[in-house]
Amino acid sequence: MKEMEKLYDLLNSFKKGNSDKEDKLSLEEELGNMEAFENMEERIMNDISELDAPNDSVKNKLDAAFAEKFRADKPHQMGIIPITKLSSKKPWKVFAYAASVSLFMYFTVQVGFQDMGNFNTTYPLLADSIGEVSIDSNHISVDSVIFPNN
Amino acid sequence: MNIQTEMKIVTQESDESLVERIGLGDKPAFDELYKRYNKQLFSFFMKMLARDREKCEDFLQDIFLRLFEKSNYFDSSRKFKPWFYSVAHNMVKNEYKKLQVRQIISRDADTENVRVNGHNPETTTQEKFFSEKLDLLLMKIDPEKKAAFLLKYKEGFAINEIAEMQGVKEGTIKSRLFYVKKYLSQELAEFKPNA
Numbered sequence: 001m002k003e004m005e006k007l008y009d010l011l012n013s014f015k016k017g018n019s020d021k022e023d024k025l026s027l028e029e030e031l032g033n034m035e036a037f038e039n040m041e042e043r044i045m046n047d048i049s050e051l052d053a054p055n056d057s058v059k060n061k062l063d064a065a066f067a068e069k070f071r072a073d074k075p076h077q078m079g080i081i082p083i084t085k086l087s088s089k090k091p092w093k094v095f096a097y098a099a100s101v102s103l104f105m106y107f108t109v110q111v112g113f114q115d116m117g118n119f120n121t122t123y124p125l126l127a128d129s130i131g132e133v134s135i136d137s138n139h140i141s142v143d144s145v146i147f148p149n150n
Numbered sequence: 151m152n153i154q155t156e157m158k159i160v161t162q163e164s165d166e167s168l169v170e171r172i173g174l175g176d177k178p179a180f181d182e183l184y185k186r187y188n189k190q191l192f193s194f195f196m197k198m199l200a201r202d203r204e205k206c207e208d209f210l211q212d213i214f215l216r217l218f219e220k221s222n223y224f225d226s227s228r229k230f231k232p233w234f235y236s237v238a239h240n241m242v243k244n245e246y247k248k249l250q251v252r253q254i255i256s257r258d259a260d261t262e263n264v265r266v267n268g269h270n271p272e273t274t275t276q277e278k279f280f281s282e283k284l285d286l287l288l289m290k291i292d293p294e295k296k297a298a299f300l301l302k303y304k305e306g307f308a309i310n311e312i313a314e315m316q317g318v319k320e321g322t323i324k325s326r327l328f329y330v331k332k333y334l335s336q337e338l339a340e341f342k343p344n345a
Contacts, residue, residue, distance in 0.1 A: 007328075033336060034332075037335040040341060044284060044334065045303055047284050050193070051192075052196050058188075062211060062215065065218075070175035
């Protein structure tokens with residue numbers, strides 16, 4: 001900021017007529033620099049606008065990395081869309097996806113509990129104890145529990 | 151949809167839309183974005199990193215790798231180009247912090263006389279001589295000032311965009327530009343049309 005402040009100060013002094021000889025020379029120099037830049041601006045711009053091209057190997061490596069990245073991602077998805085990617089899907093697709101997941105979960109749970117209704121078996125609880133456990137749709141009962149005596 | 155039709159659609163898409171597609175593994179979208187920016191970014195790195203070609207190619211590769219590996223971090227409500235260049239600018243800034251570039255600059259500064267004096271003005275075109283001198287001068291400028299100058303005059307960003315990229319006020323950017331312009335005009339005085 002100091003550079004610009006100096007220029008503003010010089011300009012203000014000049015406008016107010018307070019400039020001494022040294023100030024005027026400084027102002028001339030600053031304005032001369034700006035004029036010099038303007039004279040060379042096109043040349044400088046042309047030079048810095050020239051484009052360098054990278055080696056083709058950069059693109060080849062990127063292509064390989066891209067293929068690797070997205071080939072590696074796909075097997076892990078197993079048909080499950082990551083939540084972060086849902087926002088980029090169309091709303092009707094998100095709805096259809098949610099509906100199919102809900103239906104799948106509903107039927108899985110229903111069928112699972114229906115099977116458990118007829119469940120009646122005996123479980124060995126510990127090596128030295130046997131308990132008879134009955135489970136039906138209303139209650140779970142344990143006939144006896146024998147703990148090891150040692 | 152055939153490949154030609156798809157390519158035509160991709161070339162008409164905005165940068166922001168291409169980035170979203172890249173995140174989903176869309177290769178033509180990636181190719182198109184690379185085509186749009188590879189030379190621009192590479193030239194930016196070349197100017198910023200003392201024309202170290204190998205390093206600049208590494209940087210270019212790295213920035214595009216980040217693009218498809220972390221495309222989810224891109225906020226699609228923002229403009230892509232300033233965001234991409236702010237990533238490039240930060241990469242360069244970190245590199246300067248490692249002092250590697252300073253080593254290159256000091257090495258090049260030592261050889262400056264050899265390079266400049268080694269050219270016979272009669273056999274070297276004026277433009278080439280000008281270009282080399284400009285490169286050397288840019289190497290000596292403070293990286294933040296140089297980046298501001300290149301982003302403004304090479305890439306055509308607005309002052310407020312550069313200020314956002316560099317995390318400073320607009321006045322600071324104006325001052326940095328003023329400094330570089332003054333420095334260049336003084337150092338390139340021998341090339342003035344009337345000189």
